[in-house]
Amino acid sequence: MIVKPLSRLLVKHDWRGGERIPRTGGVIIAANHLSWTDPVLLSHFLYNHGRWPIILAKGGLFRVPLLGHAVRSLRAIPVARGSSEAINSLKESEERLSDGGAILFYPEGTCTRDPELWPMVGKTGAARLALESGAPxxxxxxxxxxxxxxxxxxxxxxxxxxxxxxxVGPPVDLSKYQGRPPHADVLREATADITAAITAQLAELRGEKAPDTPYDPARR
Structure with a gap:
């Protein structure tokens, strides 16, 4: 009632590959992050293609009057950044996946800081969730x-x-990691594959060549 009319009012839509979104079963939607508005706009896209997006949102949003109620009503998952409780968001995400949910995941963890707005080096949460749950x-x-x-x-x-x-691109092939313990190296490699898949779709969308290596804010 709110998101769809707001999305139609604010922007025109150029949507491609929506048929690749599975209509049933647990699935991880891994996307790049450019603006505070893209969760809303992506939610409209996913809803129109048969999925209710479950978003991982900063824990502080749940404590904001009115907004917190809205975020909880949308079945978002709170993330306690920089806390030992952050792992709880992955556990809840895995439970939602087992119930057939569609998790909208930003591997970068925040809006990109790349000067040209390409995806940054990703954090390993999405890869860990994928390998532990088996969800595409x-x-x-x-x-x-x-x-x-x-x-x-x-x-x-x-x-x-x-x-x-x-x-939307085809599912990321993570088969070579199946059966391997989720050590740090495995998670980093799987994360790099996920980031590369998002970047390849963005390069095609922009009609530009992506950088050979993703921007790493920790090294800048």
């Missing part, structure tokens, strides 16, 4: 949300009306 990982790239609301800004740029582009 569907890479989704999008472009345009940053034009509506650039990261760090509070006032949206409504005019001229922007276009929200989405492209």
């Amino acid at each position: 990982v569907i890479p989704v790239a999008h472009w345009g949300a940053h034009e509506l609301l650039p990261y760090g800004e509070k006032k949206p740029r409504l005019f001229p009306r922007k276009t929200f582009h989405v492209q």
